[in-house]
Amino acid sequence: MTQIPLKEIMPHEEFLESGHLACPGCGASLSMRMVLKALGEKTVVALPACCWSIIAGPYPQSSLKLPLYHSAFETGASVASGIKAALLARGDTETTVVAWAGDGGTFDIGLQALSGAAERNEDILYVCYDNEAYMNTGIQRSSATPLGAWTTTTPGAHPEARPKKDILAILAAHRIPYAASATPAYPEDLLAKVRKAKATKGTRFLHLLAPCPPGWKTADDETIELARMAVRARIFPLLEIENGETWRITVDSPGDPIGPYLAKQGRFRHLKNEDIGAIQAQVDSRWKALQRRVAGS
């Protein structure tokens, strides 16, 4: 078999502690664990309000073995930029500064700070772990919530009516050196992208799909399988974009039908067949657009 065993590519060092306060099966905590393994010890995390504000533990605890700075909801990118500037002022050019934000703090509330930092090409790694709603405050919809999904603010009778915001395209439009999507379901791909981002100077953006069992109404043990299905069904293609121009798909998405992916999740339970057809059509057209971008670059 040509496949390299995972244990041979996954670093053994741990920067996440047990006893953190994520829900069972949390995709966000697993994302942090894997990303930090690839980044290593010389890392500082800037954290706007998000699920991770809780996962990191209440004062006086911390679930990270690295410095983590809690900050306000809209400030992920600017706090990270500030920490980087402070480190540089002290002569530290090595440490990677990570802004670690949820989809609310990225797609909605923190978007202007992120856009500003990206436009200035601040030397930070911005990671958005996307669980597709404001999960920490009680599953309110965000602009990352996918078409058709139930949230407490888009109840079954009026599910999410707008498609998910294309955050990678927005970042690509800033012409930042590196933007990519990844998920812990594909650890090899995720590690490679984090390492590439670490080695790149300027603003780097990673969009991670982090399934959320309580918010998606799924079983705790389905987190990885759902992320895998999202990739395979082309809902969440794994790609990377260099300088906003070179688009590349890094893991093949065979194009499984989206029905089984939606059917696994309680937040899509109200969907009728025609709704699923409409979502499939949207996934297909986005995939075609992506193919054109890949082909054109």
Added chain:
Amino acid sequence: MAESKAILDIAHGVPPVSVSQTSTRVNKTGSWKYIRPLYRDRVAPCNQGCPVGIDIEGYMNLLREGRVDEARDLVLRENPMPATTGRVCYHPCESSCNRASFDQPVAIHSVERMLGDMALGKPAAPALEKRAESVGVIGSGPAGLACAYHLARLGYSVTVYEAESEPGGVLRWGIPEYRLPKAILASEIGRIRDLGVTFRTNTHVGRDVTLAERGMHDAVFAATGVHQSRELGIPGESLTGVWRGLDLLRAVNAGERPQLGKRVVVIGGGNTAMDCARTALRLGAEVTVLYRRSRNEMPANHEEVEAALHEGARFSFLTMPVEVTGDPREADIDPLRAIEDTFGQFDRSSEDPRVSAVLCARMELGEPDASGRRAPRRVEHSEFRIACDTIVTALGEEADTDYLPAELHGGAIRVTALGETSRTALFAGGDLLEEPHTVAFALGSGKRAAIGIDHYLRMKAGEAGADVELGELKLGPDGNLSMTRWRADDPVARVNPVNEVVRVTDLNLSQFGHARRAEDVLRPAWETRHDFLEANLGLPREDAMAEARRCFNCAVCNGCEVCLIFCPDVSISRRDDGKFDIAYDYCKGCGLCAAECPRGAITMTREGL
């Protein structure tokens, strides 16, 4: 969390920001869970599917780790002759391989053959203790050899009685050289002899010695196989030129090269028929196989039928012989015959009328019969004639059990789950039983009886109780008995083993990549049909090792660390012995480890039960 530095930054007794002092490890989040993961090794389907009862998954895993010698020894624990079975076994293990649902089953037989060839000339681990009892084994086919091997390794003195001049039974006298080189067989029998087993050849039990003489032995294992060929039951069967399949194979295996003439008709659709057809091709004949049903119903192994076809045998399906017709011997008035005589094409030593043709009728398939196959029906007025010089019948065989006590005569012998007949201390196995007549089943029955005899003799000696927990000895609920489990000396470290078979739905196939199965190297048919050299050359060693790496290692933790990698709570750690610890103080019971485990080696159990 550099506490000391933070404190140094304190101005006016108040830190500029609040800084964490402890880790979250003070939170015992394990109290949240209501189900908990448990490492529990189960049984791979190939192990259950192997009639010999070999720990196939176990040796595949050792090979994957490069522990080749240990893999070889693991095979030899259950199978006395892996070089033989790697060649002639029809590998039911591969039919149960979970990988078949993913791409193609692992070529287990090729890997076993490699291990068997590497084991040639290597001794089997001898008995640790010598026992006083002696056991007689009647018949030195695969069942007898297996029984003798295992009993010798358990410390008994074993004598094998063999009517023929050399041991091996069907392996020596039935299976042709091109499928099983006799040197390989001799080497594997040599390994059994080296364990101290005595072989008394040219000794026909019932004629040269009687079963009554078994007073010499504390127990007897009978495995004399089946030799009496079923008859066609049609006119002309006794004409010169009608061979019984086993007689032909025996003659050729004895080194004879009988003259069969130009056109040979083989009657039958089983493996013996295929052996006869391919042997007749090698003797220079044109061969037509007659079978009364269609190809789908043929009991012969698919690979054997393919090989016969490739070598040029023709098949006439839905064809039943109704009469063998012969020519009166009138050589003098047939100039062509006279010439053929001159060139010795025919054996004309006898003046009996000789076969000249077989009259056949067409058949059609009706409703399924008791065997589940569609029963053939004769089509009226469909008779036709096939001219031929020799007819070989291969219609199956029956046992000759005259030497056994009268109550065991007639039909297959019934035995207990440990191979014992209705007669105390008399055990039976191999083709005498109502089991598929294959080498693998015979080897398995020999091992079963060895366990049975060991138990019986220990019970007699007051060392064991009457009850045997059979369920625990089987590889899976339906598998054969494991000698390793009987001896309770498994070299493979197992975690909370459960005797359950893992199905493909228990696996996480996403963790595997596709890889093509390596196919055996076959000599071209245009070459093999002219000689008796081995036709299937097996796999080159590196390909066989790659096949071992294709194995999913179903049901048994092989330390792949997928569980550890996907644990969101960093609660799984690797121990020095390669196994894993779960920190239940922190495990929240999400089940991701069990869901992502590629091989179904983790089970979620109810908390507190």
